[in-house]
Amino acid sequence: MVNVAVLLVAAGRGLRAGGAAGGLPKQYRPLGGEPVLSRTLRAFLADPRVGRITTVIHPDDADLAEACLAAFQDDPRVAAPVAGGATRQTSVRLGLEALAEASPDAVLIHDAVRPFVGAGTIDACIRALEARACVVAGVPVVDTVKRTDGDGVVAETIPRDGLWRAATPQAFRFATIMDAHRRAAAAGIDHLTDDGAVAEWAGHPVHMVACEEGNLKLTTSDDFSAAERRLTAETFLRLPDVRVGVGYDIHSFEPGDAVVLGGVRIPHSQKLNGHSDSDAALHALTDAILGAIGDGDIGQHFSPADDRWKGAPSSIFLADAVARVTARGGIVAHVDVTIVAEAPKVGPHREAMRAAIAAACGLPVDRVGVKATTNEKIGAVGRREGLAAIATATIRLPVAP
Numbered sequence: 595m596v597n598v599a600v601l602l603v604a605a606g607r608g609l610r611a612g613g614a615a616g617g618l619p620k621q622y623r624p625l626g627g628e629p630v631l632s633r634t635l636r637a638f639l640a641d642p643r644v645g646r647i648t649t650v651i652h653p654d655d656a657d658l659a660e661a662c663l664a665a666f667q668d669d670p671r672v673a674a675p676v677a678g679g680a681t682r683q684t685s686v687r688l689g690l691e692a693l694a695e696a697s698p699d700a701v702l703i704h705d706a707v708r709p710f711v712g713a714g715t716i717d718a719c720i721r722a723l724e725a726r727a728c729v730v731a732g733v734p735v736v737d738t739v740k741r742t743d744g745d746g747v748v749a750e751t752i753p754r755d756g757l758w759r760a761a762t763p764q765a766f767r768f769a770t771i772m773d774a775h776r777r778a779a780a781a782g783i784d785h786l787t788d789d790g791a792v793a794e795w796a797g798h799p800v801h802m803v804a805c806e807e808g809n810l811k812l813t814t815s816d817d818f819s820a821a822e823r824r825l826t827a828e829t830f831l832r833l834p835d836v837r838v839g840v841g842y843d844i845h846s847f848e849p850g851d852a853v854v855l856g857g858v859r860i861p862h863s864q865k866l867n868g869h870s871d872s873d874a875a876l877h878a879l880t881d882a883i884l885g886a887i888g889d890g891d892i893g894q895h896f897s898p899a900d901d902r903w904k905g906a907p908s909s910i911f912l913a914d915a916v917a918r919v920t921a922r923g924g925i926v927a928h929v930d931v932t933i934v935a936e937a938p939k940v941g942p943h944r945e946a947m948r949a950a951i952a953a954a955c956g957l958p959v960d961r962v963g964v965k966a967t968t969n970e971k972i973g974a975v976g977r978r979e980g981l982a983a984i985a986t987a988t989i990r991l992p993v994a995p
């Protein structure tokens with residue numbers, strides 16, 4: 595198959611997953627910090643035989659889809675989304691019509707909410723099309739299957755031999771499935787729940803190929819929680835080299851009206867003296883990250899003698915340290931900051947600081963600690979001559995080859 599297109603079906607509203615992520619439809623919800631649809635797109639873009647990917651969306655989701663697809667705007671294989679219809683079957687037909695002009699040899703139709711589809715499954719579907727016209731990925735049923743009557747009483751035990759749970763991708767010679775969909779629509783049939791069924795209705799033999807159990811359809815909020823745990827576990831396994839760095843910083847007070855701490859401006863009777871915005875918390879944290887990767891310190895990368903950093907927001911320094919971790923293929927896994935000050939009070943601003951630091955480090959907020967203590971009126975900090983900060987950063991890196 596030289597010219598393979600992919601049709602991602604993302605036209606559902608996904609109400610069953612309820613609750614989390616502000617009621618976004620499932621395919622646009624973040625998973626491991628990235629929308630589900632983007633993950634699914636990347637899975638197919640990884641196969642060089644895929645020449646075009648069209649996504650069928652709900653007409654109300656144009657903005658969500660655009661935000662997702664913007665990340666792929668440099669890849670000419672990713673086509674503009676197509677608005678779907680009232681049923682899944684209609685949505686797929688409209689997507690196929692949009693692909694018809696490009697006349698691909700084959701099309702893989704896939705649920706956008708199955709982001710874990712494996713390269714092996716995609717390969718098996720494309721290869722199977724060399725000898726077949728209609729191929730459905732699925733999992734053989736291993737459980738005993740019962741059919742019950744209206745009272746929940748078993749009416750029948752169904753032999754599981756030859757039973758499959760159909761999943762996606764479902765792969766077809768393009769002309770075959772396009773024709774089947776057009777004929778079904780012309781016959782007034784619009785409720786078939788997968789494209790294998792459309793091909794069956796049109797009289798075509800449909801062949802099953804086994805896919806991995808992990809090719810899950812994200813349906814409920816439990817599915818999302820389990821998927822999140824799985825991604826975290828996979829990331830941690832991939833990055834077994836765990837490092838901890840520590841950083842310390844202190845700045846003196848001078849007359850002013852606010853201090854910047856943890857990326858948050860706090861109105862105060864003094865300000866911190868220094869070259870940049872003098873955010874001691876972010877300076878300590880930046881040094882902790884640099885320490886964990888053995889890459890010098892903040893003063894080495896951002897000289898106080900350099901006018902570019904005069905009054906600069908310290909988030910620039912933190913972002914640079916995080917980028918140095920990312921460039922090594924690693925992640926910042928956890929950070930913890932302690933601010934030592936008699937004043938101002940940190941408590942009311944703690945959550946804002948955690949959020950700012952989390953965003954800068956690409957971390958969920960529950961992996962950011964911000965704590966505060968006084969110096970018990972002892973020493974320079976105790977005499978309110980300045981404030982100090984201590985930070986640790988936990989970094990995970992791949993093992994060097």
Ligand code: MG
Nearest residue numbers: 843844874877
């Ligand atoms: Mg400093």
